[in-house]
Amino acid sequence: MTSKNLNFIYRFIPSSKNSKEKYDDYLNDKDNLASKSPGTLLLLQGTGVTKMT
Amino acid sequence: MQIYCPRGKVLEHGMPSFFKRLAEGVFDIEDLKFRTQELAKSVNDASLQYSFDLSKTIAVGFSNGANIGASLLLLYPPVIAGAVLFRPVIPIIPNNLPNLSEKKIVILSGQYDPIVSKKQAEDLFSLLKKTDVKVSIQWQESGHEITQDDVQIAKKWYSANF
Numbered sequence: 586m587t588s589k590n591l592n593f594i595y596r597f598i599p600s601s602k603n604s605k606e607k608y609d610d611y612l613n614d615k616d617n618l619a620s621k622s623p624g625t626l627l628l629l630q631g632t633g634v635t636k637m638t
Numbered sequence: 639m640q641i642y643c644p645r646g647k648v649l650e651h652g653m654p655s656f657f658k659r660l661a662e663g664v665f666d667i668e669d670l671k672f673r674t675q676e677l678a679k680s681v682n683d684a685s686l687q688y689s690f691d692l693s694k695t696i697a698v699g700f701s702n703g704a705n706i707g708a709s710l711l712l713l714y715p716p717v718i719a720g721a722v723l724f725r726p727v728i729p730i731i732p733n734n735l736p737n738l739s740e741k742k743i744v745i746l747s748g749q750y751d752p753i754v755s756k757k758q759a760e761d762l763f764s765l766l767k768k769t770d771v772k773v774s775i776q777w778q779e780s781g782h783e784i785t786q787d788d789v790q791i792a793k794k795w796y797s798a799n800f
Contacts, residue, residue, distance in 0.1 A: 624639055624640075624691075624694035624695065624696060624719075624800055625639065625640040625641070625642060625685075625690040625691070625694060625695040625696070626639065626640070626641050626642070626695075626696055626697075626698050627642050627643075627644075627681060627695055627696065627697040627698065627707070627718060628641055628642070628643040628698055628699075628703075629644075629656065629697055629698065629699035629700070629702075629703030629704065629706055629707050630643070630645075630646075630654075630699075630700060630702075630703045631700040631701035631702050631703050631704075632646070632650055632653050632654070632655040632701065632702040633650075633653035633654065633655075
């Protein structure tokens with residue numbers, strides 16, 4: 586998976602814990618999916634992906 | 639929403655992967671079984687440690703990650719409620735298919751995927767239908783890569799189902 590692919594994925598899920606501030610902003614945004622859901626995403630990346638950006 | 643993001647522990651030419659492959663598209667089934675069990679235990683342990691509800695936990699996997707996500711559903715279904723599978727194939731056919739009637743899955747496949755053929759994607763869809771799971775397959779005008787349309791469909795599916 587390329588970083589471009591990852592960017593697409595991270596429009597679907599919150600940002601990574603490597604950028605906590607961005608993550609908190611995302612969770613506080615009432616219009617996005619994450620703030621509305623009490624669930625958990627089990628993120629399973631493709632071969633070769635080593636970090637969340 | 640929480641995210642649990644384990645990294646694959648198998649190295650393939652130095653790249654993390656969730657299970658061993660013998661060749662492109664040829665999986666080491668024994669390793670896949672072991673790694674799926676390991677992942678199931680990891681998710682279960684994490685749910686206790688971080689207090690998240692497995693009945694509201696959805697796997698979102700791409701390629702190798704989608705394949706172990708499908709394996710998790712087929713071998714250890716209690717640990718996830720459903721899955722978004724980008725570009726998956728059949729990872730394994732269990733001796734006894736589980737009843738997945740309480741689960742929800744969407745498969746997102748690329749019409750021009752050079753790695754996963756249309757037949758491979760359709761075969762997974764057919765296998766999953768036999769488990770009574772609520773499953774759909776969505777074809778994208780793409781190859782193996784994830785597109786913006788994939789993301790929009792996944793978002794819509796998630797909002798409608800969870």
